Structures are given as C-alpha cells and as structure tokens.
Amino acid sequence: MSRHSKNAKAFLKDAKYSEWHDATFWAVREKRDNMAHGLPEWEQLRQKASQIKLHTLSHLDEYLEQFSAAAEKNGAIVHWAADAAQFNEIVFGILSEHGVKMIVKSKSMLTEECGMNPYLEGKGIEVVETDLGERIIQLLGQAPSHIVMPAVHLTPDQVGELFEREGISSEIGNHDPTYLTYRARLSLRNEFLTADAGMTGANFGIAATGDIVVCTNEGNADMSTSCPRLHIAALGLEKVIPDYDCLAVFQRLLCRSATGQPTTTYTSHFRKARPGAAPMHIILVDNGRSEWLGNPEHWQTLKCIRCGSCMNTCPVYRRSGGYSYSYFIPGPVGVNLGMLRDPRAHSGNVSACTLCLSCQSVCPVKVNLGEQIYKWRQMLPVWNAEPAGKKILCKGMSMVYNHPLLYKAATGVVKKPFHSLKTDSDE
Amino acid sequence: MSSKQDILGRIRAGIRERYEMPSLADLQATVFPDPLEAFITASLAAGSKVVEISPSSDINATVRELFPDAKVIASNLPEINIATINPDTVGSAQELNGTDVGIIRGSFGVAENGCFWIPQAMKEKAVCFISENLVILLPKTEIVNNMHEAYRRVNLGDYGYGTFISGPSKTADIAQTLVMGAQAARSVTVLLV
Numbered sequence: 083m084s085r086h087s088k089n090a091k092a093f094l095k096d097a098k099y100s101e102w103h104d105a106t107f108w109a110v111r112e113k114r115d116n117m118a119h120g121l122p123e124w125e126q127l128r129q130k131a132s133q134i135k136l137h138t139l140s141h142l143d144e145y146l147e148q149f150s151a152a153a154e155k156n157g158a159i160v161h162w163a164a165d166a167a168q169f170n171e172i173v174f175g176i177l178s179e180h181g182v183k184m185i186v187k188s189k190s191m192l193t194e195e196c197g198m199n200p201y202l203e204g205k206g207i208e209v210v211e212t213d214l215g216e217r218i219i220q221l222l223g224q225a226p227s228h229i230v231m232p233a234v235h236l237t238p239d240q241v242g243e244l245f246e247r248e249g250i251s252s253e254i255g256n257h258d259p260t261y262l263t264y265r266a267r268l269s270l271r272n273e274f275l276t277a278d279a280g281m282t283g284a285n286f287g288i289a290a291t292g293d294i295v296v297c298t299n300e301g302n303a304d305m306s307t308s309c310p311r312l313h314i315a316a317l318g319l320e321k322v323i324p325d326y327d328c329l330a331v332f333q334r335l336l337c338r339s340a341t342g343q344p345t346t347t348y349t350s351h352f353r354k355a356r357p358g359a360a361p362m363h364i365i366l367v368d369n370g371r372s373e374w375l376g377n378p379e380h381w382q383t384l385k386c387i388r389c390g391s392c393m394n395t396c397p398v399y400r401r402s403g404g405y406s407y408s409y410f411i412p413g414p415v416g417v418n419l420g421m422l423r424d425p426r427a428h429s430g431n432v433s434a435c436t437l438c439l440s441c442q443s444v445c446p447v448k449v450n451l452g453e454q455i456y457k458w459r460q461m462l463p464v465w466n467a468e469p470a471g472k473k474i475l476c477k478g479m480s481m482v483y484n485h486p487l488l489y490k491a492a493t494g495v496v497k498k499p500f501h502s503l504k505t506d507s508d509e
Numbered sequence: 510m511s512s513k514q515d516i517l518g519r520i521r522a523g524i525r526e527r528y529e530m531p532s533l534a535d536l537q538a539t540v541f542p543d544p545l546e547a548f549i550t551a552s553l554a555a556g557s558k559v560v561e562i563s564p565s566s567d568i569n570a571t572v573r574e575l576f577p578d579a580k581v582i583a584s585n586l587p588e589i590n591i592a593t594i595n596p597d598t599v600g601s602a603q604e605l606n607g608t609d610v611g612i613i614r615g616s617f618g619v620a621e622n623g624c625f626w627i628p629q630a631m632k633e634k635a636v637c638f639i640s641e642n643l644v645i646l647l648p649k650t651e652i653v654n655n656m657h658e659a660y661r662r663v664n665l666g667d668y669g670y671g672t673f674i675s676g677p678s679k680t681a682d683i684a685q686t687l688v689m690g691a692q693a694a695r696s697v698t699v700l701l702v
C-alpha cells in the first residue's frame with residue numbers, strides 16, 4: 083500500500099471531518115464554475131493561456147534574458163539561483179549585508195520548496211509569514227495543506243486555541259473567524275512596522291517591463307513592502323511571461339480559477355524600490371525547472387500558474403487531504419511535480435488518481451495533468467523495481483529520455499489504450 | 510553570473526520545439542452596454558462602497574460626512590484640505606500607521622471586476638494599505654470593460670509601483686469564512702466624480 087493510500091485511509095476514519103473537507107473544496111470548485119460560466123470567452127482564454135505558456139516556455143531563455151535586463155534597467159539587482167541551497171545562500175547574503183534580523187514575507191510556495199524559513203531561522207533570522215493562513219500554520223509548525231488555502235484543514239476552534247496560546251487573542255473562547263482575523267491583524271501590524279525587510283514571491287514576472295506582479299486578497303504583500311527598507315522578490319523561472327497583453331489573459335483566469343472571485347483584491351506591480359529604500363533584489367530560481375523543461379513527456383507541467391483548482395476538483399484530494407501526499411504540493415499538479423522532483427521518493431502519489439481527468443478540464447492553462455499521471459504510472463516498474471534491477475532500469479530510462487525516438491518506442495505500447503481518454507490538450 | 514549561464518544553457522539544451530506566440534487579436538472579451546453600471550455592480554460585490562458625487566460638490570465635505578469620527582486623514586491630493594498628514598512629507602512610512610482615512614486618486618476603473626488602477630503618486634505608498642478606511646477619487650468617465658483594455662492603459666509612473674485594488678482587504682483563511690479587513694484597508698469607498 084502506498085503512503086498516500088495509508089494516509090487517506092486514516093483521513094477517512096473521521097467521516098464527519100472528511101465529509102466537511104470534501105464539501106468545502108467542492109464549494110470552491112462550484113464558485114470557480116460560476117465564474118467560468120459567467121464569461122462567454124472562458125474557453126478561448128484557456129486556449130490562449132495554454133498557447134502563451136507553450137510559446138513562453140519554449141522561448142524561456144529569451145524571455146528570462148529580457149526580463150533580467152529590464153529589471154536591471156529599473157535598478158533592481160537580479161540573482162540566478164541554480165538550486166534551493168544556492169537560493170537560500172543568496173537570500174541570507176542579502177539579509178546579512180543589510181543587517182536584517184526580522185523579515186515579513188507574503189505567501190510563496192517557492193520558499194516552501196527551498197526550505198528557506200528553517201534555513202534562515204537556523205541562521206538567527208526571524209521570519210514572519212503575513213498571509214493569515216500561512217501565519218496560522220507557521221505558528222502550529224505545520225506545512226500548507228493546499229497551495230492557495232494553506233490552513234483550510236483547520237477548524238475555528240483549533241485556530242482560536244492557537245491564538246490563545248500565542249497571546250494573539252484576549253477573549254478566551256471567542257473563536258469567531260471575524261474576531262480571530264482582527265486579532266491577527268493587530269498582531270501582524272506590529273511586525274509590518276518593525277521588520278527590516280519584506281519578502282514576496284511572484285505570480286508573474288513581466289519580461290517586457292521587469293515588473294514583479296503579486297496577487298493577494300489580504301494586501302499582505304503590499305504591507306510587507308511598504309515599510310521595510312528592503313524588498314526581496316523570489317520567483318521560479320517559469321513565472322516569467324512576455325508582456326501585459328499576456329498578463330491580462332492570466333490575470334483574468336487566475337483568481338476566477340483559484341477562489342471563484344473575478345479578481346484578487348490586489349494585483350500589485352513592483353518595478354522599482356520605494357523612494358529612499360535599498361535596491362530591490364529579484365531572485366530567479368531554477369531548482370530543477372531547466373531540466374524538467376527538457377523532459378519530453380512532462381515539461382508541460384511547467385505551464386502551471388498555481389491556482390489550486392485541480393486540487394479543489396480532484397475527488398481523491400477532496401477525500402484524502404493535502405497531508406496524504408508525500409510531496410509538499412498535493413493534488414494532481416503536486417503528483418506531477420513530485421515525480422519530476424524525485425520519482426523514487428514520490429511514486430506512491432501516482433496511485434492517488436482515478437483518471438477522471440476533471441483536473442485538466444478545469445486547469446486554466448490546460449496542463450494535461452491526468453494524462454501525465456497515467457504516463458508516470460507506466461514507469462512504476464522502473465521506480466518500484468528491486469534495487470539491483472532498479473539501477474539498470476533507471477539508467478535505461480535516462481537514456482530513453484534523452485532519445486525521443488527511443489522514448490516513443492518504449493511508451494508506444496501504453497499510448498494506444500489511453501487515447502480514448504484524451505481530452506483537450508494542445509499537443 | 511555562472512549560474513545564469515548554466516541555467517540558460519540547460520534551458521536551451523532542453524527546448525526541442527519552439528512554439529509560436531498565439532494572436533490575441535481574435536479574443537472576444539466581454540464588453541458591457543453600460544460599463545459604469547457594471548463597474549458599480551462589481552465594486553459592490555467586491556465589498557466597496559460607491560458614492561456618486563457631482564463635480565461641483567465639495568469632496569472634503571463628503572468625506573467628513575462619510576467618516577464623521579475620523580481624526581487622522583492622510584492625503585497629498587491638492588483638492589483635499591482636511592488632511593492631517595501627508596504621505597509625501599512624512600519622515601517614515603511607519604508614521605502613517607493609525608490613519609483613519611486615506612484619500613488617493615485612481616486612474617481608471619474596470620467594469621468586469623470592480624477594480625481600479627492606483628499608480629503610486631505619493632512618496633509613501635503605505636497610505637494605500639495602512640489606512641483603516643480608503644477613499645478613492647475616480648473619474649466616472651474612465652471605466653474600461655475588461656483587463657485587456659486595462660493593461661493597455663497601465664502606467665506605473667516615476668515611482669515604479671502600481672496596483673489594481675478591488676474592495677477592502679479580505680481573507681477566508683479561517684474555515685472559509687469571508688472576513689473584510691485582513692492586513693490592509695478595512696473599508697474602501699469609491700467616490701465617482
């Protein structure tokens with residue numbers, strides 16, 4: 083039994099909770115549907131978004147150079163991090179240079195991926211998450227259970243008791259979400275005013291202008307960068323898109339897909355540091371992405387704009403929760419990203435799929451998630467083989483990967499039966 | 510620097526086929542018979558208050574009426590004479606904390622989602638977020654249909670920062686319950702002039 087199956091079994095023991103979990107995410111899926119059905123051009127937008135991504139990813143070298151040149155022209159300092167370790171070192175280097183003791187940061191799955199918070203904390207730097215959900219799980223010492231709604235697995239009582247323990251709320255037993263949100267606001271306000279640096283992720287980097295674009299509902303990315311004297315922005319290579327015309331397409335899709343709102347409350351463009359502040363630092367992070375781009379069967383996973391809607395719709399995610407998966411990003415896209423990261427460590431996740439393909443019918447950029455999971459499954463004998471055989475098979479596979487014709491021959495057998503499942507991918 | 514070259518080299522080695530950029534010219538984006546009306550509907554849905562005022566009326570009196578208890582009012586707009594603090598001249602952004610009402614200008618609104626474009630036009634952009642209540646002066650003639658039209662008009666200005674805002678700061682991070690007033694402004698009032 084895979085780790086996911088065991089965890090899912092445990093998750094389902096609490097029938098009331100698992101029903102609530104299922105219904106909660108299905109409600110988000112329904113909100114997304116209302117938005118999609120409200121825009122007659124929805125399918126056209128998805129088609130364009132998918133094509134823009136295919137174009138951008140297959141010209142990523144050019145767009146990255148254009149982006150970094152534009153950002154440097156704006157006065158930003160651009161860093162290139164090959165992997166997580168280098169990323170963490172770069173961040174620490176910048177913070178040390180500015181004598182930073184405490185940073186406020188907005189939500190970023192990239193810093194999670196790189197293990198930045200524990201690394202910085204080990205170096206004596208205090209990191210304060212400012213997205214409410216992220217702050218809650220940070221105080222609990224947990225990881226996010228969803229990429230957009232990281233603390234959604236918790237009940238108001240759990241959050242209320244946490245805030246009482248932490249001295250954030252004063253009315254013991256008042257676990258009303260409005261009250262708890264207000265208390266968190268008061269506590270975080272102090273952090274915003276006293277932090278030495280603000281860190282943001284990025285939803286998009288704009289090659290034509292060098293803008294970093296961050297979408298939030300709470301305004302915490304803007305609060306994080308309005309008072310501190312230093313702003314560091316971190317983005318994965320695949321976040322760069324050509325220009326504002328393309329951004330309009332993604333902006334319209336992202337929030338409608340993610341939470342079922344027509345837009346996030348804030349769509350903020352950072353081009354220059356604020357007056358009197360230190361230059362803005364932008365860190366472009368590879369950490370596997372450039373290699374994944376060379377994977378003929380799975381490079382399209384890089385189209386993902388991290389909206390989370392494939393999780394919300396997934397019947398397995400809804401009934402097993404974010405913590406059942408072995409990779410830190412759960413759901414259909416997490417299954418695929420985990421396999422790209424380390425197939426031997428995360429092959430158990432590929433069974434967490436019914437092949438219903440609901441994920442790829444909602445994905446705003448048409449990542450062919452279910453088809454890719456199916457393809458990964460065909461490789462299971464490779465990743466699950468006994469140690470001796472495994473080594474040979476792995477070697478064989480890397481040779482096959484690097485030779486597209488061989489690859490086609492090797493997977494040709496499995497392609498046919500799957501064909502009937504094909505929906506609307508672009509290839 | 511070597512990381513940059515290594516990364517770009519790996520990308521070039523991995524790309525097998527270069528895909529064309531699709532034309533966006535044939536995109537049939539939603540337009541509205543009455544963009545202003547659509548903007549107001551979407552603004553209300555996003556949690557904004559909308560007040561239409563005539564060009565001859567006194568904006569200062571309107572703000573006073575809306576926020577009779579406000580003590581600290583922040584603005585650098587020339588037509589505002591009730592401001593007690595100016596985001597251009599404060600010694601630090603932190604001094605804007607405690608602002609009851611911040612008054613700023615929007616360039617244009619977007620009908621499809623009720624957001625408006627705020628290019629940074631003050632030294633400390635903190636005023637846009639740190640104020641408990643935010644008041645936006647927005648010309649009612651400047652409403653575009655959708656984000657495609659909006660992005661053709663976006664201009665960040667000299668400060669190199671700008672943001673689309675729709676309604677107050679909000680969160681649903683605790684049990685999916687929508688709460689207005691997360692980390693930034695707790696109310697947003699659009700004054701359509």
Ligand code: SF4
Nearest residue numbers: 386387389390392445
């Ligand atoms: S794969 Fe698609 S649906 Fe899933 S998070 Fe990414 S963009 Fe959203």
